[in-house]
Amino acid sequence: MSRLPVSVIVTASGSVNDFRACLESLRPTLGLRDEVVCVLPAHRADLRDLLRGKTWLTVLDDDSGDQTARWSAGVSATRHPIVVLLDGDVVLSAHWLDPVLDALGDPAVVAAGPRCHLSLGPQHATVPKESAANVPAFKAYARNWRQENAGRFTDVDRLGPVCVAIRRDALERAGGPTADLPYDRLRDQGRLVIAHGALVAHVGTEQCTLQPPAIADDAPLVSACMIVKDEEDVLAESLTAMWEFVDEIVVYDTGSTDRTRDIAREHGATVIEGYWNDHFGDARNRSLAHCTGKWILGIDADEVITGDAAAAREWLATARADRSAFVIGVQSITGHGTSVYGRQLSPRFFRRNRVTYSGRIHEQVVNPVSGNPLVGPELPGVDIVHSGYTILRSTVKNKGERNVRLSQLAVEDQKDGAWAVVNLARSQLLAGQVDATIETCKKGLENNPREHHRHLLRPLIEAYLGSGRIAEARSAVAQLREAGGSPAAADDLEARLCILDGDFAGALDLVTAIPATALDDMMIAVDDSRTAEIEILALSGLERHHEAADRIRDCVRKGRLPVAIPKMAEILTADGSGIEELATLLPRHALRSLLLAASDVPTDLADRVYETLWQEHRAPMILASAARLGERLPVMRAMEWSARLRQYGFAAHCTLLALAASPARAPRDRVLAAAIAVELFSEERAMPLLEEALDAVPDAENGPVLDDLRRLAPTIAAAIEPASVA
Structure with a gap:
């Protein structure tokens, strides 16, 4: 069956083998009237030999060093009404172009694209590792994919940068190509559509020409990038701590009504008075656009960076050129500010030209071309303390309700996005919506690939535990182990299940066997700060009161409350002391957190806590708490x-x-x-x-x-x- 002729513009890219695979996979998919222009960047002379003798394409030499200019040159050298912009390290599957052109058969559609392995945005598709290992394996996988997804089309707000077909006249009205393509202006003219029946594979190495150019040598070393709204209670401490690490601070304000902007300016930050569109990734990218440093420190107002700043800057200044990111430990303080939920390794230092933020909520830093999350080694001696999920901060910022709303929007944005479903379940759990969490996880397990099951099982198990559904929690823990999740995470959850079920010896055996350096599936350490509660409850259940009390004392000396105050009072009393002992153990810097925690306990117990703290510390903040x-x-x-x-x-x-x-x-x-x-x-x-x-x-x-x-x-x-x- 005949189809519309197209103009294909290919940018020579990738390794020699990558580019060869692209050309070899492209030729059999072309129609008789299609035309192909290959734009050869000046710095890719190593690929010229592959273009010799290929009479079915035209070669354009380009020395601009700019991807926008390459796309524009290719478009200008072609004539058909549909132009296909294609990166040169893409492997194409049989008949990939047919579903894309079927979508463009509707005159209301101005651009369409296939699903694409290693591409940022809605076109992204995850191809199993074994199917992406070589060209024959990929083509076999793509054949099955085409059969399973035939006739499926989805409207989206944008497409990716790797492979897309666009109406020439719409592209001209949008002002011509740009490096990441003018999807906002194209969307004003008509629909953008994904053709799910088409699948291509992007290799996406460092040799990909779509990767952004290097940053000038005279740029500042480090810029801090943050977004804020009504953060006057925490911002000053965060800004003060980070100046040792950075050369500039960019604060993008999304609509504060308090002194946030004034505080930022008083602390030397560049303040951008921006806007909020219910999308954390977009807001962070707008902040990022104002940064000038070679490296970025991504940080929030309720986070405080600590450590050896001079050593960290030396690591960044001498990092090898292909190093895109470093991870650092982030400790999230929960409860009333005394509990620590593990230590998560998070990419917080990254090269400005190698990153974009992706996601409406729980946004990630990813490669701007492939969409791969940035990873790297740990930057030693640096940590961030995050207070955003304390009870006070969550209540003041209304995070539970907000996160559920944004997560629901993200599910609507990413109709095939498993991570959006995972984030919705996590947000519902945080907001205390246990039944909704269970329903979301069950549907997600039915409708999403197996590789995402371990991430959905975690909130499902926690929801079951929160509602006392022990048998269902036990079954879900078994599924988590079968799904290949972190053994430490499964042990942690099963230990909590044992506590609920009264199996204190089993719980103790599980948590004491977890390695000190274990990580769960979210890269959060399953360490002492996370397992102390289980250990104490298990020891108490076994009536080993002295050991339980000693674990409480260890934690309190570190400024942490490992279990609820009534339980601590019970255990310490059983050991012969009482809750009054806390006053002599607790560091003064943790005093506020204990006062907040005591506000939720029975009056007589809270009064005893406040009285003993008053006798020990005589701090005015104790009077303020007692007044309540x-x-x-x-x-x-x-x-x-x-x-x-x-x-x-x-x-x-x-x-x-x-x-x-x-x-x-x-x-x-x-x-x-x-x-x-x-x-x-x-x-x-x-x-x-x-x-x-x-x-x-x-x-x-x-x-x-x-x-x-x-x-x-x-x-x-x-x-x-x-x-x-x-």
């Missing part, structure tokens, strides 16, 4: 804390007034609290509260209330007693 207990405290404890608050200038936060104003408290307690505030502290604000509370006292309690007042507030008792007698 005001309406829940016994009257006499409210009186003691009120006296301390007034002594240190915090009368506005009087615990007696809070109690007196609380409709949840008995009228008798409210009367006593208000009366004591007037009697001891001449607190005028207590008088209307006292009158209101007296009116609410039942007649049967008038006598006992008056007796209490005679003892605790005799002046008030004398003032009201005549009226009472009368």
Whole structure:
């Protein structure tokens, strides 16, 4: 069957063998009327011999050093209404062009492309390693792919940079080709479509001509790149810490309403007043566009970098040319700021010209051509501490609801993207949406390739554990092991399952066998900071209270709370001390976190924690935390804390007034609290509260209330007693 003739523009690229494979796979797929132009960059003279004698194509020499100019030269030298832009290290499959041209048979479609192994964007397809090992294996895989995906087309917002067919007139109206192609302007003219029945394989090595050019030698060594919104409470600390490591800081603001931009400027950062489009990857790329350094430090406002800055800069300055990234350890502080959820190795230093951010949420740094996530060796002696998932920060930033919404949008963006489904499940779990997490994971396991199953099983197991569905969690752990997931991650999850099931010896055996350097499937260390909770709960369940208490003491000395405060109180009491011991063990820098954690526990226990901390530290922040207990405290404890608050200038936060104003408290307690505030502290604000509370006292309690007042507030008792007698 005849089809539209096309003009194919190929940029000579890749190794000699890569380019040979491209030409050999291209020729059999051409129609009689198709034309081919091969643009040969001046620095790729090594590929010229492969073009000699090939009368079926025209060679254009190019010395511009610019991919935009190469595409433009090829388009200008051709004539057909459809132009195909093709990188020269792509292996094509039989009939790959037919589904692409079928899509362009609709006049509303202005550009279409095949699925492509190692390509950034919606065209991306993952070809199994064994099927990408050689050309025959790939072509066999592509044949089956074509049969399974025949007739499938998807509208997208953009296509990739490796292989795409575009209407010539639409490309001209868009201003001509660009290095990453003008998809925004093309989309204004019509539809962009993926033809799923077509599959090509991009080799994507360092010799790929689409890779960006080198950065000038006189560029700064390191730029910090961050996006922010309403970060005034954490930004200053982050900026102060990073200046030793970088030469410039670019802060891209997405719409702050607090002092964030002012703080950034006060700390010497370049502030870009930008916008937010519900897409973290896009926002980070807009920030990245303003950076000038050879290397980028990707960092957030709620992260603080630590370590040997001079050594880190030396590593970056002397890194070999093909080194694109270094990973560093990121410690995420969770709970109330005292728990550490492992240490994740994350690519945070990377070459500016070798990266783009990809993903609406949980964005990754990837190669701008192949879409491969950047990897590299660990940069020694450098760490980042991340506080974004503490309870306080998550609540203030409303991260749970936000992440679910963005993850749902990402699933809609990436109709065939398994990672978008994984991120949705993780976001639902973070937001406490257990049933939704289970449903998402189950559907994901049914509809996505096996290589993604281990990433979906992790949130599924955690959701089962969170809802007490032990049998289903056990089955999912077995599936995780079969799916080839991290043994340490499976051991960690199974140990938590054992705790729920009362198998404390089994839990202890599992966690103590995990290697100290083990990583899970998300490159997060399954280390002491993560397993201490299981070990303590297991030891406690086995009634080995002294060992459990000693593990608690080890963690608290490091500023971490390994288990909930009520459980620590139970274990320490069983060992002969009590929760009061925390005050002598906890470093002062961790004081705020313990105070926040105590705010969620029963009142009497929180009061004991605050009291012992006050006796040890006498820090005003302890008074602020105790003040929040005001309406829940016994009257006499409210009186003691009120006296301390007034002594240190915090009368506005009087615990007696809070109690007196609380409709949840008995009228008798409210009367006593208000009366004591007037009697001891001449607190005028207590008088209307006292009158209101007296009116609410039942007649049967008038006598006992008056007796209490005679003892605790005799002046008030004398003032009201005549009226009472009368």
